Amino acid sequence: MPRDLLQATSLKRSFHEGGRELHVLRGIDINVQRGQMVAILGASGSGKSTLLHLLGGFERPTACSVIFDGRNIYDLPGGKLDHYRNQHVGFVFQFYHLLPELTALENVMIAAMIRRGPLSWLAGQGATRQRALALLERVGLRERTRHRPAKLSGGERQRVAIARALMNQPDVLLADEPTGNLDRNTGANILQLLTELHDEGQTMVIVTHDEHVAARAESRGSVRRLVDGQLDGL
Numbered sequence: 391m392p393r394d395l396l397q398a399t400s401l402k403r404s405f406h407e408g409g410r411e412l413h414v415l416r417g418i419d420i421n422v423q424r425g426q427m428v429a430i431l432g433a434s435g436s437g438k439s440t441l442l443h444l445l446g447g448f449e450r451p452t453a454c455s456v457i458f459d460g461r462n463i464y465d466l467p468g469g470k471l472d473h474y475r476n477q478h479v480g481f482v483f484q485f486y487h488l489l490p491e492l493t494a495l496e497n498v499m500i501a502a503m504i505r506r507g508p509l510s511w512l513a514g515q516g517a518t519r520q521r522a523l524a525l526l527e528r529v530g531l532r533e534r535t536r537h538r539p540a541k542l543s544g545g546e547r548q549r550v551a552i553a554r555a556l557m558n559q560p561d562v563l564l565a566d567e568p569t570g571n572l573d574r575n576t577g578a579n580i581l582q583l584l585t586e587l588h589d590e591g592q593t594m595v596i597v598t599h600d601e602h603v604a605a606r607a608e609s610r611g612s613v614r615r616l617v618d619g620q621l622d623g624l
């Protein structure tokens with residue numbers, strides 16, 4: 391049996407709000423194997439982003455652990471947790487989070503700079519640039535590499551964000567409602583791109599409230615539903 395790439399058992403996260411405890415995740419069990427596409431379907435406010443942030447090492451669970459490749463990421467010392475986030479995970483944020491003053495190409499390259507640090511990045515800049523250009527071509531943006539985000543459509547911004555997430559060859563791509571802010575047609579194109587990346591071997595976890603995304607994952611992987619802080623549909 392293949393070992394899980396990413397795994398959590400009884401994962402809990404609550405927030406203190408207005409003097410009371412809001413239990414958002416009440417014991418999540420999830421296993422992601424290499425090469426899998428997993429979709430997590432949930433209504434707005436059900437805790438999808440919270441779960442994805444926990445899996446990506448962006449915030450700490452209230453209880454339990456997240457096991458990546460056999461080790462609890464939240465037991466790692468700070469630098470190693472940064473390394474996990476930068477090296478092993480590619481995160482596609484719901485609102486793209488592109489830097490407005492940088493071009494599409496620079497937005498993709500910056501992921502490598504964060505990973506390598508400025509000096510090593512300068513030394514390897516040529517190769518980084520080539521890889522970023524190849525990724526932008528892969529996501530269909532060869533003609534848009536010098537554009538700043540303000541000059542790009544929503545679908546194009548999402549493509550840049552996906553290229554950036556792939557820059558460091560992540561073991562797992564975590565996508566937070568990748569079609570959530572796009573019209574139906576553009577969303578379908580982004581879904582097609584994600585499907586192709588999955589065909590090329592990319593492991594991914596997508597959280598969504600888009601039934602089209604869930605249907606696609608159902609045909610090629612697994613769909614879990616996030617309801618009342620727990621996942622069903624193993």
Ligand SMILES: Nc1ncnc2c1ncn2[C@@H]1O[C@H](COP(=O)(O)OP(=O)(O)O)[C@@H](O)[C@H]1O
Nearest residue numbers: 405407414432433434435436437438439440441
């Ligand atoms: N940092 C936070 N502090 C307090 N409450 C939060 C925080 N982050 C999320 N929540 C609450 O947790 C619930 C789930 O949020 P979220 O994970 O963003 O849901 P979804 O992504 O499914 O829309 C919401 O009720 C939200 O208000």
Ligand SMILES: [Mg+2]
Nearest residue numbers: 438439440484
């Ligand atoms: Mg969300």
